[in-house]
Amino acid sequence: xxxxxxxxxxxxxxxxxxxxxxxxxxxxxxxxxxGSFITYVTIPYQVAAITKDPLLVGLLGVCELVPILxxxxxxGALADYxxxxxxxxGGELALTALxxxxxxxxxxxTPHLWLLYVVAGLSAAVDGIQRPAMEGLVxxxxxxxxxxxxxxxxxxxxxxxxxxxxxxxxxxxxSVDLGWVYAVDLATFAVSLLLLALMRAVPPPPDADRPxxxxxxxxxxxxxxxxELLGSYLVDINAMFFGMPSALYPFLADRMxxxxxxxxxxxxxxxxxxxxxxxxxxxxxxxxxxxxxxxxAGAWGVGIIGAGLATALWLTVGCLAFAGAADMISxxxxxxxxxxxxxxxxxxxxxxxEMISYTSGPLLGHVRSGLMARWTGVGGAIAWGGVLxxxxxxALAVALPGFRRYDAREGLAHKxxxxxxxxxxxx
Numbered sequence: 001x002x003x004x005x006x007x008x009x010x011x012x013x014x015x016x017x018x019x020x021x022x023x024x025x026x027x028x029x030x031x032x033x034x035g036s037f038i039t040y041v042t043i044p045y046q047v048a049a050i051t052k053d054p055l056l057v058g059l060l061g062v063c064e065l066v067p068i069l070x071x072x073x074x075x076g077a078l079a080d081y082x083x084x085x086x087x088x089x090g091g092e093l094a095l096t097a098l099x100x101x102x103x104x105x106x107x108x109x110t111p112h113l114w115l116l117y118v119v120a121g122l123s124a125a126v127d128g129i130q131r132p133a134m135e136g137l138v139x140x141x142x143x144x145x146x147x148x149x150x151x152x153x154x155x156x157x158x159x160x161x162x163x164x165x166x167x168x169x170x171x172x173x174x175s176v177d178l179g180w181v182y183a184v185d186l187a188t189f190a191v192s193l194l195l196l197a198l199m200r201a202v203p204p205p206p207d208a209d210r211p212x213x214x215x216x217x218x219x220x221x222x223x224x225x226x227x228e229l230l231g232s233y234l235v236d237i238n239a240m241f242f243g244m245p246s247a248l249y250p251f252l253a254d255r256m257x258x259x260x261x262x263x264x265x266x267x268x269x270x271x272x273x274x275x276x277x278x279x280x281x282x283x284x285x286x287x288x289x290x291x292x293x294x295x296x297a298g299a300w301g302v303g304i305i306g307a308g309l310a311t312a313l314w315l316t317v318g319c320l321a322f323a324g325a326a327d328m329i330s331x332x333x334x335x336x337x338x339x340x341x342x343x344x345x346x347x348x349x350x351x352x353x354e355m356i357s358y359t360s361g362p363l364l365g366h367v368r369s370g371l372m373a374r375w376t377g378v379g380g381a382i383a384w385g386g387v388l389x390x391x392x393x394x395a396l397a398v399a400l401p402g403f404r405r406y407d408a409r410e411g412l413a414h415k416x417x418x419x420x421x422x423x424x425x426x427x
Contacts, residue, residue, distance in 0.1 A: 058370025076352020170263020231403025
């Protein structure tokens with residue numbers, strides 16, 4: 001392949017070169033995500049070690065789902081009215097305190113199971129406040145032309161963290177007490193807090209809507225009125241509800257090598273995601289974003305089917321990596337749809353809705369997989385989930401023709417017209 005073709009495929013790092021604020025945000029969220037993924041692996045491992053029950057591990061998703069459903073709307077409304085950087089900074093401080101609670105619990109003579117569920121729920125509530133502001137910051141600190149590149153970089157950040165974090169967690173769990181594992185996560189917050197503090201304020205627009213039930217409903221109505229948004233939510237919820245098997249990884253690891261392979265199973269999807277992100281330059285030249293989301297969601301289901309049927313560790317990891325690459329392609333196009341379609345004065349509220357869409361599916365999927373594993377076994381729960389994911393994606397492709405035909409050029413033009421109309425009205 002020629003050098004010019006490699007450049008067209010390579011990741012575009014222009015946002016990091018041009019924007020100081022994006023560099024600081026990228027650095028802070030990178031180190032924080034790394035530590036968070038360590039804890040993401042450790043909490044279900046600790047619950048599994050205490051209870052030996054897949055369903056009780058899956059029930060962590062229920063504890064997280066309710067706070068996210070409520071606080072996602074609240075956080076979205078706040079992100080459209082307050083300084084988004086301050087919201088992100090406040091969220092980091094709260095998560096630091098909650099990680100300290102996990103550390104203290106792990107160091108006690110008899111760790112409390114109920115406390116793990118409580119911290120999981122409170123962390124989800126904080127995430128509901130913080131994440132809409134975090135995602136709403138990106139369009140404010142980079143130009144509209146750099147949004148696809150910034151989305152790819154944000155995806156690279158998440159996939160690197162989801163690759164390295166679980167691997168580190170697996171090594172730590174296998175070699176040291178759980179208290180030290182939580183302590184590593186706690187240390188990462190010091191760096192992220194410093195970088196966020198160095199960012200300049202990102203005040204809301206002068207005509208920002210005051211948070212209220214009316215403004216929340218306005219965001220919901222806008223989402224419902226845009227077929228490209230509604231389709232992106234429904235396709236992802238379907239894929240994650242049926243095809244997210246991570247609650248079963250501790251039990252899958254037991255039959256494939258024990259705790260030392262647990263981190264590898266969690267990291268496997270990120271391997272594929274990372275490869276997809278590093279070769280994502282082509283995505284900026286594709287305009288049929290809805291169709292690409294559907295194709296990628298179906299490919300995710302195929303990978304999950306393979307992971308459920310595989311009996312060798314290397315084949316399971318390969319199938320999960322393939323699924324992760326497909327999920328990343330879907331994620332890149334979904335993020336571009338959101339950031340290129342939604343007017344800035346609604347960005348926080350819609351980011352809250354987006355967060356609910358891409359977190360509720362996996363959280364409910366944890367319960368689905370844990371419950372199904374009681375009847376079909378671990379492998380059967382994973383494979384049948386993949387089958388249902390593919391079937392659901394095909395049904396949504398037929399039911400949502402507007403999403404299937406969505407063209408990014410039309411979405412960007414609609415956003416620019418809406419923002420111009422609002423500016424003219426304010427003037």
